Amino acid sequence: MQYVSTRGSAPALGFEDVTLAGLASDGGLYVPESWPSFSPDDIRALAGLSYVETAVRVMAPFVTGSLGEEELRELCEAAYGRFSHDAVTPLVQLDHRHWLLELFHGPTLAFKDVALQLLGELFERFLSRREDHLTIVGATSGDTGSAAIDAVAGRAKVDIFMLHPEGRVSDVQRRQMTTVRAPNVYNIAIDGSFDDAQALVKAMFNDADFSRRFNLSAVNSINWARLMAQVVYYFYAAVRLGAPERPVAFSVPTGNFGDVFAGYVAAQMGLPVARLMVATNVNDILHRALSEGDYSQGQVVPTATPSMDIQVSSNFERLLFDAGGRDGKALAQQMHGFEASKAMRLTNAQRDGASKLFASTRVDADGMTMAMRWAYDAAGQIIDPHSAIGLAAARAMDVDPSVPVVTLATAHAAKFRDAVERATGTRPPLPPRVGDLFAREESYAKLPGTFEAVTAYVAERATPRA
Numbered sequence: 001m002q003y004v005s006t007r008g009s010a011p012a013l014g015f016e017d018v019t020l021a022g023l024a025s026d027g028g029l030y031v032p033e034s035w036p037s038f039s040p041d042d043i044r045a046l047a048g049l050s051y052v053e054t055a056v057r058v059m060a061p062f063v064t065g066s067l068g069e070e071e072l073r074e075l076c077e078a079a080y081g082r083f084s085h086d087a088v089t090p091l092v093q094l095d096h097r098h099w100l101l102e103l104f105h106g107p108t109l110a111f112k113d114v115a116l117q118l119l120g121e122l123f124e125r126f127l128s129r130r131e132d133h134l135t136i137v138g139a140t141s142g143d144t145g146s147a148a149i150d151a152v153a154g155r156a157k158v159d160i161f162m163l164h165p166e167g168r169v170s171d172v173q174r175r176q177m178t179t180v181r182a183p184n185v186y187n188i189a190i191d192g193s194f195d196d197a198q199a200l201v202k203a204m205f206n207d208a209d210f211s212r213r214f215n216l217s218a219v220n221s222i223n224w225a226r227l228m229a230q231v232v233y234y235f236y237a238a239v240r241l242g243a244p245e246r247p248v249a250f251s252v253p254t255g256n257f258g259d260v261f262a263g264y265v266a267a268q269m270g271l272p273v274a275r276l277m278v279a280t281n282v283n284d285i286l287h288r289a290l291s292e293g294d295y296s297q298g299q300v301v302p303t304a305t306p307s308m309d310i311q312v313s314s315n316f317e318r319l320l321f322d323a324g325g326r327d328g329k330a331l332a333q334q335m336h337g338f339e340a341s342k343a344m345r346l347t348n349a350q351r352d353g354a355s356k357l358f359a360s361t362r363v364d365a366d367g368m369t370m371a372m373r374w375a376y377d378a379a380g381q382i383i384d385p386h387s388a389i390g391l392a393a394a395r396a397m398d399v400d401p402s403v404p405v406v407t408l409a410t411a412h413a414a415k416f417r418d419a420v421e422r423a424t425g426t427r428p429p430l431p432p433r434v435g436d437l438f439a440r441e442e443s444y445a446k447l448p449g450t451f452e453a454v455t456a457y458v459a460e461r462a463t464p465r466a
């Protein structure tokens with residue numbers, strides 16, 4: 001499988017190179033040159049398979065040329081062996097048509113573990129083939145950071161520098177990052193928003209000398225391998241609910257558009273997806289883009305769903321590329337225009353392409369609270385605020401009543417105990433695997449959100465290429 005850049009001028013690369021590169025050299029994101037296709041019989045054959053076997057079947061076409069099937073299985077077994085539920089991503093029924101897909105049974109209690117545990121294994125495998133060393137630079141609004149750090153802490157061939165917006169992640173999220181003691185882990189709180197942190201990361205990649213000197217790579221969902229691993233659970237859930245005979249709809253609490261884009265990929269591969277609901281909080285750039293064609297960056301408003309407090313959604317570029325006719329040169333111009341003016345209109349082709357599958361809903365704080373209460377009253381489920389945004393949108397979804405609706409439950413309620421307590425009156429306890437979090441010592445740097453300050457910090461500590 002070869003991968004091409006959404007901006008049309010970086011060289012096409014195989015899976016191994018794409019995984020290690022993170023971002024394409026023209027500033028674009030890598031996507032497969034064509035979508036693998038699963039027939040109804042291929043999908044039927046997934047029934048009853050374990051999560052690991054489903055993962056091997058779904059991901060095999062994406063890694064051809066870089067990993068054999070047995071190698072892929074080994075890596076999946078290592079990655080998913082650390083999950084605390086046998087099903088890895090179990091489904092929980094809420095009522096006759098609503099389901100939660102629990103994605104938070106990994107080591108750091110958020111859906112990010114599903115992809116990042118595998119990415120840690122992939123880095124190790126590919127780096128051992130090359131005798132090379134990577135410097136990972138990442139940005140987090142709370143969950144990617146801890147999941148990525150857990151996945152690579154202590155690995156000899158990788159250093160990780162993780163930027164988070166100071167004061168804008170929950171205490172549990174921050175401590176999950178800053179209490180990890182490993183010589184290759186560097187946490188940086190920057191003065192600014194997640195968007196500022198993400199822009200700094202992209203600027204480091206776009207500085208060709210800096211990027212080459214430190215062999216930069218990405219753990220954010222700009223890295224294709226992240227999304228590939230997330231495609232698996234759409235298949236796993238839909239097959240359990242009757243696919244390919246029965247279509248399934250998904251509602252996805254959305255920020256950087258990675259998780260929901262993985263659902264789009266599953267649909268392009270042949271999974272019968274009736275609808276993909278993009279559920280945003282009041283930071284609603286994606287809702288405005290999908291409903292009105294207006295992708296213009298507003299000020300980020302801090303909310304009880306900090307991981308979705310995002311106004312520039314990296315992976316939206318992948319949708320604009322694919323749904324808009326795969327014209328990389330034209331998209332490069334459109335994206336440069338957005339980077340300069342912070343505003344962009346979707347073309348008719350992009351809007352038409354997206355509207356075939358996507359719907360969107362903006363959910364405010366009241367809607368979120370009501371969904372948390374409904375999940376508790378209707379099914380005794382305590383859900384986190386991000387999952388509640390997804391559930392509120394799911395309950396407003398306009399699809400055939402015979403279609404099951406799956407809300408992606410993206411984080412464990414214990415990560416956001418204050419918000420959950422405010423909404424439900426119940427304070428979720430910390431699960432045993434993170435039980436001593438508040439007794440551990442924190443360590444992190446505080447830096448201004450400038451390119452100069454962050455690159456100087458990284459350059460002093462990272463391992464330059466030989």
Ligand SMILES: Cc1ncc(COP(=O)(O)O)c(C=O)c1O
Pocket residue numbers: 110111142143144221253254255256257258259260307308386387410411
């Ligand atoms: C708990 C949680 N829910 C939802 C999201 C949004 O997912 P995405 O950025 O893939 O759209 C995030 C962050 O990415 C998150 O951490």
Ligand SMILES: N[C@@H](CCOP(=O)(O)O)C(=O)O
Pocket residue numbers: 139140141142143144145219220221222255256258307308314
């Ligand atoms: N919500 C995310 C933001 C980063 O998104 P990513 O999926 O691109 O890594 C977080 O929790 O950090």
